[in-house]
Amino acid sequence: MGKLYEEAAHEDKKIADRWQKRTKEDLSHELTVSDIEYLIGPVFHGGAKITENQGRALILILEPSKLTRDAVKRLRRYADNADLNEKWKVVHLVSDDELGVVYKALRQDVVAKIIFKSPGTGITYAPVDYNVIARLIYEKEIAVYQAKAGGFSRIASAVAFYIGSNKNRLVLNELISPDTRTEYIVHEATHAIQDWEAVRSLVHHNEADAFIAGAIAAAALRNVLRADKPPKRDGDVVTIDAAAQIVIDKKADAGNKDWTAAYQKVVDVVAKFYKDKAGTRSTATPAKGKVFKRVLAAAEVDAWKPQDWERYQEIRKTYGFGSDPTKGEKFFKRLVGKQGAARML
Numbered sequence: 001m002g003k004l005y006e007e008a009a010h011e012d013k014k015i016a017d018r019w020q021k022r023t024k025e026d027l028s029h030e031l032t033v034s035d036i037e038y039l040i041g042p043v044f045h046g047g048a049k050i051t052e053n054q055g056r057a058l059i060l061i062l063e064p065s066k067l068t069r070d071a072v073k074r075l076r077r078y079a080d081n082a083d084l085n086e087k088w089k090v091v092h093l094v095s096d097d098e099l100g101v102v103y104k105a106l107r108q109d110v111v112a113k114i115i116f117k118s119p120g121t122g123i124t125y126a127p128v129d130y131n132v133i134a135r136l137i138y139e140k141e142i143a144v145y146q147a148k149a150g151g152f153s154r155i156a157s158a159v160a161f162y163i164g165s166n167k168n169r170l171v172l173n174e175l176i177s178p179d180t181r182t183e184y185i186v187h188e189a190t191h192a193i194q195d196w197e198a199v200r201s202l203v204h205h206n207e208a209d210a211f212i213a214g215a216i217a218a219a220a221l222r223n224v225l226r227a228d229k230p231p232k233r234d235g236d237v238v239t240i241d242a243a244a245q246i247v248i249d250k251k252a253d254a255g256n257k258d259w260t261a262a263y264q265k266v267v268d269v270v271a272k273f274y275k276d277k278a279g280t281r282s283t284a285t286p287a288k289g290k291v292f293k294r295v296l297a298a299a300e301v302d303a304w305k306p307q308d309w310e311r312y313q314e315i316r317k318t319y320g321f322g323s324d325p326t327k328g329e330k331f332f333k334r335l336v337g338k339q340g341a342a343r344m345l
């Protein structure tokens with residue numbers, strides 16, 4: 001018995017035995033589709049959840065192994081077809097410490113540039129909306145779960161998802177680097193905004209908005225971290241980044257043809273991945289819309305910083321404190337009255 005077998009068997013003997021039977025512990029053996037089915041099928045079949053030991057055993061074995069292209073596809077299909085909520089063991093993140101990763105992703109310096117009106121959904125996104133989602137998480141109106149499968153949930157192509165309707169769950173798999181994590185948390189928070197704002201919209205548009213918002217957050221984080229080696233972004237991501245850049249440059253106006261064209265390109269990219277969901281609409285729950293507005297009103301007061309004048313003006317436009325500037329001015333004075341007007345600018 002080799003070292004790898006021993007290590008894997010220590011985690012899960014059945015998995016180690018199946019691997020041994022199939023490969024004779026020969027790592028030069030390229031795992032085929034049928035090998036993967038033999039090795040992993042039993043883990044995914046049946047009602048039991050994937051355990052951390054199983055996950056760790058599979059990672060130990062798969063990491064040094066060679067897999068055919070089709071075997072990789074099969075592996076991923078197992079993960080993608082498994083309902084994350086049903087199949088993966090998930091833990092409820094409750095304490096501020098556990099939820100820190102989510103709060104960090106939604107903090108001001110990351111979401112500050114997410115200000116745009118979507119040509120698709122018609123929703124106007126502003127940083128304060130992300131503050132509201134953080135608040136709803138803090139108030140446990142939205143529950144956050146993280147998969148716990150010894151790291152194995154990372155094989156799923158979905159790194160995170162949001163379940164709206166009456167469930168209100170944000171589920172994260174075992175996420176990797178901080179910037180990927182941030183991008184996807186902001187992406188899912190965007191879906192949460194769509195859900196809580198109770199706006200009826202098309203899935204392709206919901207996704208386009210979420211991808212653009214995520215890309216803006218990722219760019220902001222690269223700035224914050226001053227990454228000297230920014231991760232390579234290619235393929236479809238370039239299309240998404242192009243639209244995101246227009247928002248960052250504050251040129252995402254309805255009248256800017258470059259923006260509407262860039263947005264449409266993102267919709268086209270998204271349509272490739274969400275074929276089955278094309279044309280469906282999210283459910284709008286008016287009661288949640290009310291909660292969102294209440295928390296939004298509170299967050300606007302709370303998130304206020306005197307130096308946020310510019311952002312305030314943008315938000316004011318968005319949230320209809322009126323095009324009448326004196327109306328907004330009153331609101332503004334009421335907000336900052338306690339702090340003294342001199343500190344504002």
Ligand SMILES: [Zn+2]
Nearest residue numbers: 187191207210
């Ligand atoms: Zn999405």
